[in-house]
Amino acid sequence: MNKINEHIEKHNDDVLVRVEGLSKKFCKDLKTGLWYGVQDLFSNMRGNIHERLLRPKEFWAVKDVSFELRRGECLGLIGHNGAGKSTLLKILNGLINPDAGKVTITGRVGALIELGAGFNPILSGRENIYNNGAILGFSRQEIDAKLETIIAFAELEEFIDMPVQHYSSGMKVRLGFAVAAQMQPDVLIIDEVLAVGDLGFVLKCFKTIDQLLPNTAMVFVSHSMPMVSRICNQIILMDHGIVEYQGADVGKGIDLYYTRFANNDTNVVFDDGSIKLEQVKILADVNDLGLYYLNWCDDFKLELVVNNLGLDELPLIEVTIYDKEQREVARFIQQCSNRKLIKGISIITIKHDKIQLSKGIYSLSLTINNKRNNTPLMRVNNIASFQIYHDREVWSPFLLDSNLELNEL
Amino acid sequence: METRVYQKEHTLSFLNLLKSSLKDIYSSRFLARQLTVRDIKAQYRQSYFGFLWAFVMPLTTAFVWIFLNGTGTIKLSDTGVPYPVYAFSGTLIWSIITGAINAPLSSTKSARGIMSKINFPKEALIISGVYKLLFDSSLKILLLLVFVFVYGIGFQWSMLLFPLAILGLILFGVTIGLFITPLGMLYNDVAKMIGMGLKLVMYITPVVYAIPKTGMMHAIMSYNPLTALILTTRDTVLGTTSGFTMPYVWVMLACLPLCFLGLVFYRMSIPVIVERA
Numbered sequence: 001m002n003k004i005n006e007h008i009e010k011h012n013d014d015v016l017v018r019v020e021g022l023s024k025k026f027c028k029d030l031k032t033g034l035w036y037g038v039q040d041l042f043s044n045m046r047g048n049i050h051e052r053l054l055r056p057k058e059f060w061a062v063k064d065v066s067f068e069l070r071r072g073e074c075l076g077l078i079g080h081n082g083a084g085k086s087t088l089l090k091i092l093n094g095l096i097n098p099d100a101g102k103v104t105i106t107g108r109v110g111a112l113i114e115l116g117a118g119f120n121p122i123l124s125g126r127e128n129i130y131n132n133g134a135i136l137g138f139s140r141q142e143i144d145a146k147l148e149t150i151i152a153f154a155e156l157e158e159f160i161d162m163p164v165q166h167y168s169s170g171m172k173v174r175l176g177f178a179v180a181a182q183m184q185p186d187v188l189i190i191d192e193v194l195a196v197g198d199l200g201f202v203l204k205c206f207k208t209i210d211q212l213l214p215n216t217a218m219v220f221v222s223h224s225m226p227m228v229s230r231i232c233n234q235i236i237l238m239d240h241g242i243v244e245y246q247g248a249d250v251g252k253g254i255d256l257y258y259t260r261f262a263n264n265d266t267n268v269v270f271d272d273g274s275i276k277l278e279q280v281k282i283l284a285d286v287n288d289l290g291l292y293y294l295n296w297c298d299d300f301k302l303e304l305v306v307n308n309l310g311l312d313e314l315p316l317i318e319v320t321i322y323d324k325e326q327r328e329v330a331r332f333i334q335q336c337s338n339r340k341l342i343k344g345i346s347i348i349t350i351k352h353d354k355i356q357l358s359k360g361i362y363s364l365s366l367t368i369n370n371k372r373n374n375t376p377l378m379r380v381n382n383i384a385s386f387q388i389y390h391d392r393e394v395w396s397p398f399l400l401d402s403n404l405e406l407n408e409l
Numbered sequence: 410m411e412t413r414v415y416q417k418e419h420t421l422s423f424l425n426l427l428k429s430s431l432k433d434i435y436s437s438r439f440l441a442r443q444l445t446v447r448d449i450k451a452q453y454r455q456s457y458f459g460f461l462w463a464f465v466m467p468l469t470t471a472f473v474w475i476f477l478n479g480t481g482t483i484k485l486s487d488t489g490v491p492y493p494v495y496a497f498s499g500t501l502i503w504s505i506i507t508g509a510i511n512a513p514l515s516s517t518k519s520a521r522g523i524m525s526k527i528n529f530p531k532e533a534l535i536i537s538g539v540y541k542l543l544f545d546s547s548l549k550i551l552l553l554l555v556f557v558f559v560y561g562i563g564f565q566w567s568m569l570l571f572p573l574a575i576l577g578l579i580l581f582g583v584t585i586g587l588f589i590t591p592l593g594m595l596y597n598d599v600a601k602m603i604g605m606g607l608k609l610v611m612y613i614t615p616v617v618y619a620i621p622k623t624g625m626m627h628a629i630m631s632y633n634p635l636t637a638l639i640l641t642t643r644d645t646v647l648g649t650t651s652g653f654t655m656p657y658v659w660v661m662l663a664c665l666p667l668c669f670l671g672l673v674f675y676r677m678s679i680p681v682i683v684e685r686a
Binding site: 026033090094096114130 | 410411418443450524525526527591595674677678681682683684686
């Protein structure tokens with residue numbers, strides 16, 4: 001064991017993954033793509049020395065990506081669907097060749113891209129451990145030695161001799177991960193495989209990843225920002241093959257990722273016509289992302305301009321705050337005496353002192369209900385968005401202002 | 410630790426590529442075996458007749474020709490040995506050659522799904538294809554031996570060379586297969602063309618009838634390299650001599666470097682196949 005540690009320490013500063021100016025193009029049209037494939041087959045034989053330019057109907061799926069990873073580092077790769085993340089992973093894994101640039105990878109590469117590769121549905125779980133293990137590069141002796149561990153890890157003792165086609169999808173994934181978890185890679189490439197499975201399984205996966213991380217250079221692709229911020233210490237945000245943000249400030253990358261989804265379209269879910277929302281305003285300045293912004297602990301003021309068409313009194317107005325993952329974070333309750341609402345235009349102001357939401361982007365939804373029988377009059381999603389500034393990157397929705405008192409007894 | 414470099418240009422020489430290809434074949438022997446066991450098990454587990462199916466195909470083809478010949482529907486020239494043995498050995502040897510030609514493409518095709526997800530030595534697919542072919546063939550060879558003894562040809566010392574001759578056939582077939590696989594992965598037309606072509610080529614090869622003494626067919630069949638393969642392999646079982654031993658040796662000597670070339674071509678084509686197919 002000591003020997004292994006020494007070995008690792010010795011190589012600790014080595015760059016395990018070096019990517020330089022990597023580009024990859026794809027073809028939009030199948031038939032043309034196949035024909036280009038034939039051409040590539042033959043230019044392959046001649047050494048591919050010519051520079052590759054876009055041919056008709058081609059586009060850059062990955063353009064000019066560079067990074068370095070050392071042991072113990074984890075790079076988060078985020079972006080929309082089709083941003084080029086999976087293509088990049090395929091190149092890193094040596095499945096497809098780049099069209100420009102260079103990848104240098106040192107050590108044993110493990111990929112959690114597809115779990116349970118090589119499974120045959122008719123064969124039993126036990127037999128498929130060998131099939132999957134063989135494809136992942138284990139020897140027979142290694143699998144023999146780890147068989148019991150794998151079965152126990154997958155929690156499938158009871159069903160291990162049942163054909164895999166009768167497994168639930170969760171069981172298949174568990175078995176696949178249990179085999180893959182036995183890898184001891186120097187470089188680990190993880191695609192969105194951990195999204196499946198129940199909570200217990202996901203926690204188990206993360207435990208395994210945490211154990212591997214100190215000795216591994218990791219590339220992690222995910223759409224789950226909490227996971228990314230938990231594991232990664234570097235981040236690349238991609239959009240249409242191009243690197244939009246790259247750096248060690250994971251929080252900034254994640255914020256940028258979210259703003260790409262910040263749609264400012266208000267969305268009227270329900271409206272019975274008795275009241276009309278004319279204008280929504282947060283009393284704050286607008287930043288360069290086009291969002292209202294406030295510093296943490298600023299006073300929050302929301303102005304709703306409404307046009308009363310048929311109500312006699314002020315209805316119940318509920319404003320809900322959603323975070324960027326569309327989770328409900330908080331609601332405002334208002335202390336307001338039962339006031340009459342005149343016909344026509346009124347301004348309703350909701351005021352909250354010292355807003356203590358943690359940094360991030362939030363959106364507001366509005367529900368207006370009849371006060372007496374609680375029937376809905378209007379519901380509008382995403383009436384406004386705003387951003388809270390704070391130095392600390394946290395995943396809890398609130399940073400509550402507090403004092404620490406120290407008393408000597 | 411091993412360092413891998415992925416880039417557009419490759420500076421590796423032919424010999425280096427061949428060396429890594431052969432190294433992967435050796436290092437992936439467990440994977441190749443495991444894939445073979447998996448496919449054979451799966452194939453027969455969901456079947457009542459199981460291994461019987463391996464016998465049925467060559468038997469029916471042989472029976473068709475035995476029937477055609479026996480009823481006098483077609484007049485075949487004398488083959489020098491009992492016709493059923495001639496026909497059955499011919500179809501058996503032919504099925505091994507076609508199987509070997511198709512093996513690289515079909516095993517690569519069946520692994521298409523995992524090839525785009527996981528990096529493993531693709532050479533294992535070729536080897537596993539050969540294993541499966543050997544397994545199927547060995548069952549048929551047992552059947553051929555039954556024929557040989559039933560029809561009174563009996564044991565021949567040359568039979569000891571039969572396995573070697575079979576390996577030669579497989580080398581020949583796999584070599585061709587390796588060259589067609591990259592294109593065959595891109596276009597389905599290739600597999601169809603090969604299938605059709607082989608059916609036609611069978612008629613200019615002494616599979617179920619002997620080479621005519623004269624005429625155009627005599628010339629065509631004599632120049633067909635497959636003739637040497639079929640006749641020489643058959644000679645080893647039946648103890649006959651057809652005089653095609655030297656052409657067989659020449660074909661094999663040509664195949665060895667070509668097979669290496671095929672392996673390198675296959676290895677280099679894999680990224681293109683994964684990307685496009």
